Structure formats: C-alpha cells, structure tokens
Amino acid sequence: MAFLVWLAFVLGAALAQGGLAVFTGLVNVTANTFNTVACFPGDTGLQDPAADAADTGGDGDGFELNPLNAFADAGGNATNTDGAADRHRYYNYSISMGASCSITGIEVRLDWWLDSTAGVSSMSVELSWDGGTTWTSAKTDTVETTSEHTATLGGSSDTWGRTWAVSEFSNANFRARLTSNSDDDLRDFLLDWVPVTVYYGP
Numbered sequence: 266m267a268f269l270v271w272l273a274f275v276l277g278a279a280l281a282q283g284g285l286a287v288f289t290g291l292v293n294v295t296a297n298t299f300n301t302v303a304c305f306p307g308d309t310g311l312q313d314p315a316a317d318a319a320d321t322g323g324d325g326d327g328f329e330l331n332p333l334n335a336f337a338d339a340g341g342n343a344t345n346t347d348g349a350a351d352r353h354r355y356y357n358y359s360i361s362m363g364a365s366c367s368i369t370g371i372e373v374r375l376d377w378w379l380d381s382t383a384g385v386s387s388m389s390v391e392l393s394w395d396g397g398t399t400w401t402s403a404k405t406d407t408v409e410t411t412s413e414h415t416a417t418l419g420g421s422s423d424t425w426g427r428t429w430a431v432s433e434f435s436n437a438n439f440r441a442r443l444t445s446n447s448d449d450d451l452r453d454f455l456l457d458w459v460p461v462t463v464y465y466g467p
C-alpha cells in the first residue's frame with residue numbers, strides 16, 4: 266500500500282513537471298558508496314611547456330635564441346637560425362586528468378613561420394612517453410609562411426599510433442620534439458608557441 270501511495274506521488278509529480286521526474290529524497294537508504302571514480306569526457310585545454318632542451322641534429326643547438334619564448338602565446342618567439350635539421354625538446358606540460366581516464370587524442374599546436382619561403386621547409390613533431398627514450402612517428406606541418414601561422418598536429422581522436430597511459434603524461438615522461446626541416450641551409454625557423462591539448466574519456 267505504501268508503495269502504491271509513493272508511486273502515485275512520483276507519477277503525479279512527474280506529470281506536474283511536464284514529464285520530468287523530480288528526485289525528492291531517498292527512503293530506507295542509510296549510505297551511498299561510490300567504489301570507482303568516473304572519468305567524464307573532456308580535454309586539458311592548451312597546456313604550456315615549462316622546460317626545454319636542444320636535441321641532437323643539424324648544428325646541435327635547436328632553437329638557440331630565446332627558446333623559453335615558446336612557452337607562451339605571443340610575448341616573443343624562439344629562433345633557430347640557419348636551422349635545417351635542428352631538433353629541440355619541450356616538456357613539463359603539467360598535464361592532469363583522472364587516473365581512470367582513457368586517452369582519446371593528443372593535439373600539438375605550432376605557431377611558427379620562416380624567414381623566407383626559398384627552398385622546401387617544414388616543421389615536424391614527435392612525442393615521447395618515457396622521458397625521451399622512445400618516440401612516436403613524426404607529424405609534419407608543410408605550410409610555409411613568412412608571418413606567423415598556426416598548425417594543429419594530431420587531434421581529438423588521434424593518439425599518434427599508440428595507446429597511452431595517464432602516467433605517460435607526467436612531467437618525467439612526456440616530451441614533444443620539434444624538428445626544423447629544409448633543403449636550404451640558410452632557412453631560419455621562428456616559433457612563437459608549442460602548447461599541447463590532451464583529450465580523454467571513460
């Protein structure tokens with residue numbers, strides 16, 4: 266009988282709300298316990314690097330001029346002069362998400378340009394999940410401009426050819442490595458910003 270009264274009340278409330286059931290409270294429940302932490306779909310937003318290092322390749326000094334300028338949008342740029350084949354790492358992105366999340370995509374943004382479009386030039390990015398020991402295949406932006414343009418490599422459903430663990434985005438593990446490509450040794454590569462966005466879900 267009590268159940269029927271309750272049912273009539275709920276149905277009446279639902280009708281009164283134009284079909285929306287209204288949650289009014291729990292009866293005979295003393296405790297609610299959630300045993301797992303859900304991962305709601307989302308993304309990290311654009312994360313800035315906070316550390317960098319020149320890598321081997323080319324003349325071995327990467328973005329030798331003002332490399333820290335690539336930590337932020339605007340506010341000056343990093344420069345790799347006569348820079349064909351130079352490589353440079355950016356890291357300490359402080360990427361954070363729930364421990365139970367699955368990685369659905371990784372996006373690297375490059376705000377960059379050239380001193381000249383003479384020759385054939387491009388910029389590539391590889392990612393590391395183990396502090397720079399192992400790298401993904403490279404993705405390359407082949408757009409040549411002499412003023413800043415924004416390239417987006419990867420995306421919300423592109424995991425760069427592998428399955429990632431959340432722990433692989435720690436500052437100790439995750440790295441982005443940029444390579445300046447050109448068949449002209451005189452090309453200068455200018456980089457304003459290299460943020461990373463990680464997309465995740467349950």
Ligand SMILES: [Ca+2]
Pocket residue numbers: 338339376413457458
């Ligand atoms: Ca910019």
Ligand SMILES: [Ca+2]
Pocket residue numbers: 324325326327328329344345346347348351
């Ligand atoms: Ca250089």
Ligand SMILES: [Ca+2]
Pocket residue numbers: 334335336337338339340341342343456457458
């Ligand atoms: Ca900048």
